[in-house]
Amino acid sequence: MAIDGPADRREMVAVRRREVAFPSGQDECAAWLYTSPDLDGPRPMVIMAHGLGAVREMRLDAYAQRFAEAGWSVLVFDYRHLGASGGVPRQLLDIGRQRADWHAALAFARALPEVDVDRIALWGSSFGGGHVLQVVSEDTHIAAVVAQCPFTDGPASLRSRIRTGPLSVIALTVAGILDTVGSWFGAKPILLPMAGTAWMPAFVASPDALAGASALLPAGTRLSRRSSAVLKRLPSVRARVSKNIELTESDGGQEPVTNVGRDSVWGVLRGPNSEFDAANALAARLALRLPLDRPGCALARSSTPTLLCVCDNDAAAPAKTTKRHAQGLAHVHIQSYPCDHFDIYVGEHFERAVRDQIYFLATQFDYSATTTQ
Secondary structure, three states, X not given: OOOOOOOOOOOOOOOEEEEEEEEEOOEEEEEEEEEOOOOOOOEEEEEEEOOOOOOOOOOHHHHHHHHHHOOOEEEEEOOOOOOOOOOOOOOOOOHHHHHHHXXXXXXXXXXXOOEEEEEEEEEEEOHHHHHHHHHHHHOOOOOEEEEEOOOOOHHHHHHHHHHHOHHHHHHHHHHHHHHHHHHHOOOOOOEEOOEOOOOOOOOEOOOOHHHHHHHOOOOOEEEOHHHHHHHHHOHHHHOOOOOOEEOOOOOOXXXXXXXXXXXXXXXXXXXXXXXXXXXXXXXXXXXXXXXXXXXXXXXXXXXXXXXXXXXXXXXXXXXXXXXXXXXXXXOEEEEEEOOOOOHHHOHHHHHHHHHHHHHHHHHHHHHHHHHHO
């Protein structure tokens, strides 16, 4: 299906954003709730979450603002163990828990009086793009799904990662084994970089990984002293990091306490005015689970209208594999963008993608409203 229509069918409306939280398991997920105070009655809702180890401040607000201006409520949350959400140990990415967070977000949204429960859409990016495909196969009462640069196939991503740096994949796997064994005895997680260069034991090590991931953080985000000192000794790596990231000079004092819970040489980050904390680090045990996860297979178990926004040059989530999972499925629509994995979040590719997503969601929300009357 070619998406070709106006960017929005409504006049832009005033938008209010407030902090909320909802329970998931024994912890709480922190979230932003965007609403339009000037609109009356139940309205559509878009539920959003990010990708591998990322937090909501990494450009999800840009999408949410556009969706809210279209007249929809928007819920943007951090997974447990990451960002402003609860959960220990920190920087743990557990696939089952993250998908449980999506179900918890759905339950929270459906209880809000301003939400039309028949017009709720899920929006996930990267690793979150894979989550929403799985979640919608388990919950059929969802109006639409948008999966942006989605992780759909662990084996395909592993093959791509091996081509980037085979030796660092071995180190990543060994650390994953050690971290898993350590977790049985209550040891602190072994942290490895979410994004890095080919020689780093990073989960994502595509050529654009460091530059692209760091560009998602707002300008003025500050790197911890320890990581700043390392970058100063590695000018070639420093050159790949976005200018949005400012280094911190060592003054002999202690690092401020962050929601990350501990320092990591791979990068602990504090947002402008200490608005948020993040880390370029994840518990290594994920390396043993990631290659086995194939959420793209869930596409065939769902009939919910789904938009896949695929980056043609994506090395982290190979586009050909994603398109193969969608082949022959009438409810799946694909939009392709000539860019790398992280390019779709910014600039002209972002503008095109968010326009396509708004048009797709508006179409599905209007259809849902008609069929439920």
